[in-house]
Each structure stands twice: as structure tokens, then as C-alpha cells.
Amino acid sequence: MHHLDLLSRGSENLSYAAGPRVRLAVHEVQSPLEVHVQENQAALAHEESIIWTEDVDDFDYVRQSVVTNAGTRRRPVSWTGTGRRVGYAVLRGDAPSGDVPGHFTRRVFWVKEHDRSEQPDGTYKTTAPAEAVDPRTVAPGVWGEQTDRAWDAATGI
Template sequence: MCERMIPNYRFEDETRIIWLKDVTAFPYVRETTYSWSVGIDTSDPVDGWSRSGRVLGYSRGFTADRYIGRCRVWWVKPHDRSEDPRGPYRDSAPGEAVMVASIRAGRPSLVHPQFCCCCEQARAS
């Protein structure tokens, strides 16, 4: 398995994961980083989420930057396997897909095996 590395992301700043939905039955979730203005007092950093998709959870922690917050967000799109089992990802996974069981605060998630471009590269070397 390959870890999903996120350039310039400080995993060590995360202290916990907040789940908005039980994701244990999901075949995968998408993982993305999200930034927001800390100057605006929000109880939930994903209040301003504007992508098409449903947010399932996010990480919380501390940031050295007083003005910009950054977290990982786990989400699904309407055509993901959990939402549409016969859709385009019935036998595969999108590039952002990570294994739900691998999600931990402070640690990179594991890339879903059905999206294995980095895993194939690792095996070849």
C-alpha cells in the first residue's frame, strides 16, 4: 500500500478527525486539503465548502499560520461507488480515493488499491 502524500501539508499539526457520517461501510472516500480564512470565526472549517459533493469528515488541529487554516476533508461525489454502485467507479476508484480504515489524525492515509498508479510505480522500482 502507498501513503497519499500531500505536498507542504503538516500531518503532525492534526489532533483529531471529526466524522459527520459513519463511513465504515464506504468502499473509499476522497481526500482533499481545504484552506480557509482563520479571521472569520466558524465552528466548522468546511462551512464554506463549495465543491460538488458531500462532506463526510475533516481533520482538526493547530496551525502556525494565524490567518489561514488548513485541514484534510473526506468527501464523496454523487457518482462515487457509495452513492451510485453501478456508476463510473463500480470497478475502480478516483485519484483522491483513500482507504477509510487507514484515516488517522497526524498520519497520511493509504491510497485505495483500485487507484494504484503510485503503487505500480513503487513495485516497478
């Protein structure tokens, strides 16, 4: 058994000695969710409004995704994924394009055919998918949240 001694602690790395000839480096890492939020936080800064194409009162939750290749700041975001789009973010006219000129980062809200709104007694009767948010918590520049209502329809909230 080797004794680990702390050699140095930088802002990003931890370095340990594990015996006379062994050195281990341990890097601090962020969760995928933390990275996702940081990468897309800039997109929210340019949001002007949220357009719902269906009545949000019909949904305990919607799925929230970020697309990076929207060809417009304001018109509806085309949706080629599974399920159907029920809302999208509109950007201000001065919102910058992303890495590719003419492509913008925007949020899209959608549901799948097996979500609670479509099948109340189905898979998500008392749970919700990871990307689910309560549409009542969505606002321009604000990430939607997964509330008790979004998580569990049985609570009656």
C-alpha cells in the same frame, strides 16, 4: 547525430554537452503528487483528531483534499466544492495559521454523487478516483491510503 557528454552533475541539475556549441540542462523534477505531499505534510503535523460526520463503514473510499483557507482550527470546515463533506481534520489549539493570518490548512474528506457509495454500479464500481483513500487508513497526522478495498469493491476485502 550528436554525442552527449556529461559535463557536471549537481544535486539539482544535470548538464550535458550536445556537440561543440550546444549545451542542454536537464533538471530533476518531482511528480505533482510528491510536491503535493511535501507541501501539505506540515498541515498533518498539527492534526489532533479526525471527525467523521457520517458512518465510515458505509464507504469503501472517500476523497481526501487539503484546504488552505479554513477559518478555524476546530470547527467544521465549510465545503463549497462538489459533492458532500463526510469528515474533516481538527487541529491542535497551537496550530499555526498559513500564509494568511487566521487561515489554516486542514484536510477534508468528501464524496461525489457518482462515487461508489452513492452509485454502487456506476463509474467507480471497480475503480476509484485518484484522490480516493480508504477511510479506515485515515488518522491524525497520517495520509489516507488507497487500499484494495478502496480500489475495487469486487474483491470483497
